[in-house]
Amino acid sequence: MFKIVKREEMAEGTVILNEIEAPLIAKKAKPGQFVILKANEDGERIPLTMADTDPDKGTITIIYMVVGKSTALFKTLKVGEVFQDVIGPLGKPTHLEKVGKVVCVGGGTGVAVLHPITRALKQVGNDVTCIIGARTKDLLILEEEMKAASHDLRVCTDDGTYGHHGFVTDVLKEAMEDGDVNLVVGIGPVPMMRAVANLTRPFEVKTLVSLNPIMIDGTGMCGGCRVTVGGETKFACVDGPEFDGHLVNFDELMLRLQAYCEEEKACYEDFCTLQAAT
Amino acid sequence: MTEKAKKKVKAPRVGMPEQKPEIRKRNFEEVPTGYTVAMAQEEAARCLQCKKPGCVAGCPVSVDIPGFINLVSQGDFTGAIRHVWTKNALPAVCGRVCPQEIQCEGLCIVGKRGEPVAIGNLERFVADWERENGTGELPPTAPPTGKKVAVVGSGPSGLTVAGDLIQKGYDVTVLEAFHKPGGVLVYGIPEFRLPKAIVAQEVNFLERLGAKVEVNAVVGRTVSLDELFEEGYEAIYLGVGAGLPRFMNLPGENLIGILSANEYLTRANLMKAYLFPDVDTPIPKGKNVVVLGAGNVAMDSARTAMRLGADNVKIVYRRSRDEMPARAAEIHHAEEEGIEFFLLTTPTLFKGDDKGRLTGMECLKMELGEPDDSGRRRPIALEGTEFHMDTDLVIVAVGSGANPLLTQSTQDMELNQWGYIVADEETGKTTKKGVWAGGDIVTGAATVILAMGAGRKASDSIHQYLTWGW
Ligand SMILES: Cc1cc2nc3c(=O)[nH]c(=O)nc-3n(C[C@H](O)[C@H](O)[C@H](O)COP(=O)(O)OP(=O)(O)OC[C@H]3O[C@@H](n4cnc5c(N)ncnc54)[C@H](O)[C@@H]3O)c2cc1C
Ligand code: SF4
Ligand code: FES
Secondary structure (H helix, E strand, O other), X not given: OEEEEEEEEEHHHOEEEEEEEOHHHHHHOOXXXXXXXXXXXXXXXXXXXXXXXXXXXXXXXXXXXXXXHHHHHHHHOOOOOEEOEEEEEEOOOOOOOOOOEEEEEEEOOHHHHHHHHHHHHHHOOOEEEXXXXXXXXXXXXXXXXXXXXOOEEEEEEOOOOOOXXXXXXXXXXXXHHHOOEEEEEEEOOHHHHHHHXXXXXXXXXXXEEEOXXXXXXXXXXXXXXXXXXXXXXXXXXXXXXXXXXXXXXXXXXHHHHOOOXXXXXXXXXXXXXXXXXX | OOHHHHHHHHOOOOOOOEOOHHHHOOOOOOOEOOOOHHHHHHHHOOOOOOOOOHHHHHOOOOOOHHHHHHHHHOOOHHHHHHHHHOOOOOHHHHHHHOOHHHOOHHHOOHHHHOOOOOHHHHHHHHHHHHHHXXXXXXXXXXXXXXXXXXXXXXXXXXXXXXXXXXXOOOEEEEEOOOOOOOOHHHHOOOXXXXXXHHHHHHHHHHHHHOOEEEOOOOEOOOEOHHHHHHOOEEEEEEOOOOOEEOOOXXXXXXXXXXXXXXXXXXXXXXXXXXXXXXXXXXXXOOOEEEEEOOOHHHHHHHHHHHHOOOOEEEEEOOOOHHHOOOOHHHHHHHHHOOOXXXXXXXXXXXXXXXXXXXXXXXEEEEEEEEEXXXXXXXXXEOOOOOEEEEOOEEEXXXXXXXXXXXXXXXXXXXXXXXXXXXXXXXXXXXXXXXXXXXXXXXXOOOOHHHHHHHHHHHHHHHHHHHHHOO
8 A cells, every 4th residue: 555645736637646655666767767657556656757756755756637437536536545456666767867968858747757867867967958748837847847848948838828838849840940959859649759759860969758558567577568669569568668769659659558548438437427416 | 706796896987967958058066066975985896896906006105005995985084084195295286187097997806897086077076175174273283493485386285295294294385476375276177177276275274284375476587596595495396387378380370360379278277268248357258169179178278169159169189089188088078078079170260351360271181100109099180181270269279388487597407408497307307406396387287196296205205305415
């Protein structure tokens, strides 16, 4: 049992933060790694990349958008309540190295995943520019935290309600054209990561993305998380979750993420009707 | 042969009652429903009580089969189960899943003239009888030694080691990566063949004896072997199984609708997805289902698909019937349930629609050539025999390999060329001091009873080590 010690709602209640007691995982986890959570006996195993860890307190923090039945169920959990199962840390940590100038690009809840990676890249001595975006001002998360984690923060909103009016890729383009960028890290919805990778490809700058396919075990035993990278099949849970964005087959990933869309929709609607009734 | 013996040989084997195929093919309840006391005693009476029994020689853990069968025929079921337990800690499981036809029953003397004694059924009967009628009394355990042992993996191999060592007075902790203990017994083998309540009870039995079971512990990630030693464990047993799914490496294999058997069965069994939407994990429900392979895993996948409502389910296998590795009973049950067999057939590519969903596969016919390294005749493709098969769900059950997650994070332990752990055959000792290994992670995917046998040998060796040294 893994107790929730802190809970916050962000982005108008569409995004939830949970800080969870998980001392073994907190001690071991490194930036870029994920955990698998299951709320109760009949729950689904959901992978989420950690947004923060506190080894001294023995806690990990996850930030997730409510998109379906399982995350809606997570949202109902209050401080003091528990996740029945939390497994981790899983996946390979981000490779941290001083390379010079780094641009970190985050969209939606991808910003939460990007946060510890950005902070760590800064800590090892890189000059880190950070670009984060959201559809609109009220959906933006972790602005203060990202400011602290980087040297230079730029914010975009699709509708222009805050910061730059437009997509993160517009701002990234400028940064790339300014030159000297040695590494780009892009984390967010798949179309955003694909756009980031397409943009940096002509500049021949190494671009890391963090993939989030459907998973079961997270330990390499089912192959449900397979992705094609450079023409080869990889298991995202053990070979990733970070891959070279220039080699990832994003189209396949987009399709595979839809594998259970009908089942999920029915299940989510059921849950919402039930919630509304009680 | 005496007159009495001749009569016994002629007496028909008592079959175990089963759910009818047309009913059971759409439910998840256990297929054979068990012997009554009268049936068990009638079957037990068929045993010749051989002086040199073939059956015992065929049993990988040398259960005294005539001994326990004799007790059954006398009606002493408590005595019978205690007798089995001295050699086999999980008889309710083994009675249901062992390949008896190539082990004990395959060498039974009665079987030379007629049908062999139904040893597996009798083993299951005594274990079930104890579960339903026994006192639940715990066996005596030795006084505490004060020494800590870690068992990694809670499959049959790990559970055997835990059971043996807890009774010898060790402080045993089982570490399991999944959220439920049992290994393949819970995530792989379906409910209709091995009810999960039985596995849960076996684990509960170990816990009552004092073993600790820690789930959600991925050794190699959550904690390393060296950290376990630092925490004061003096010996570690690795029974992590062969959990790496093999795919065919064919074009189109990442289409939606192509799953490894590991994924399909884990969804169905561990996550209970057959109850979706009452539980939250979905499972693809195919109409025209194809299962690639013909082992136990393939039969379990095919029969699960049938129970989930498929219109038709085909086993596609590149060799012939004689080479199919599944237990005879499973093949028989699958056929009864209407699973079709496409033998000497292999897929060459998968086709999908614009949504990335599987729609069909191309196949080739095969013939058998000369025997290969495994001694089985090598299948050879026949040119010009291409044909198309419509399918919306393919389950790949062509074997599994060694999962590198734990071994990669452990530097000083020797692996063989396929990534399996090198361990001494007699003791289970690995090349890393204080670490033993056994079961599928040493032998490659094998059987429950072999995994248990390896566990028994290792637990003896661990006991020696902790008493006398490496
Ligand atoms: C679908 C299916 C049907 C089968 N049918 C039969 C049958 O009818 N008869 C028969 O005899 N055999 C059958 N087998 C084979 C049999 O189940 C295996 O040979 C046996 O279970 C191997 O036991 P094990 O203890 O070595 O490993 P497993 O049962 O595989 O258990 C290993 C356990 O270790 C855990 N683990 C792995 N890595 C780690 C880690 N790093 N940290 C912590 N835990 C870890 C796994 O989660 C798992 O729970 C079948 C197998 C399958 C998949
Ligand atoms: S070989 Fe058959 S008949 Fe002989 S003891 Fe074993 S079970 Fe009985
Ligand atoms: S989630 Fe099962 S192999 Fe990656």
